[in-house]
């Protein structure tokens with residue numbers, strides 16, 4: 719019965735919609751959750767990604783009865799520090815200064831709530847390494863503006879790809895949704911995937 723229920727994507731991110739489409743999943747509706755994304759005191763990046771993904775899914779499931787609700791959250795972390803979503807150039811500059819020439823982690827929280835109320839979630843970790851960047855490279859990147867609204871101030875699917883020397887784990891997780899794990903969560907709760 720639940721196999722034919724609608725899927726609602728609880729996200730304003732067009733990248734998540736594109737990623738789902740890549741594996742043949744087209745949500746019936748997009749209904750972004752508007753929640754407070756401020757980290758709690760001493761919250762780890764992993765716990766933060768999981769908490770926000772579940773809070774987004776819960777907020778939307780409450781107003782979308784009878785549907786599967788999928789939500790996610792992407793967190794870029796330097797050590798235990800959660801990097802902000804870059805909404806201005808100064809924030810993006812600070813993020814880039816931290817990321818260049820070193821390794822960081824990207825945590826993707828995913829949460830799925832089924833029509834019958836069952837809830838499953840995962841956190842997926844990807845390790846990304848950026849090359850050391852010259853002042854000129856950093857200036858050019860910032861001027862291009864491909865940091866706006868992005869966790870950690872970069873988009874691996876955009877210009878920042880030129881900076882990545884190594885990636886260990888799920889690439890789609892960095893873009894915004896770990897596809898393998900998301901497909902498994904959907905299939906596990908009875909939503910048709912690749913059928």
Ligand SMILES: Cc1cn([C@H]2C[C@H](O)[C@@H](COP(=O)(O)OP(=O)(O)OP(=O)(O)O)O2)c(=O)[nH]c1=O
Nearest residue numbers: 729730731791792868869872873874892893894
């Ligand atoms: C690191 C990285 C992040 N991002 C984006 C994905 C997410 O949109 C954003 C992280 O913010 P999120 O809060 O996870 O997502 P969002 O605010 O865009 O949408 P919603 O909360 O409604 O689900 O950063 C990239 O597009 N590429 C990258 O390489």
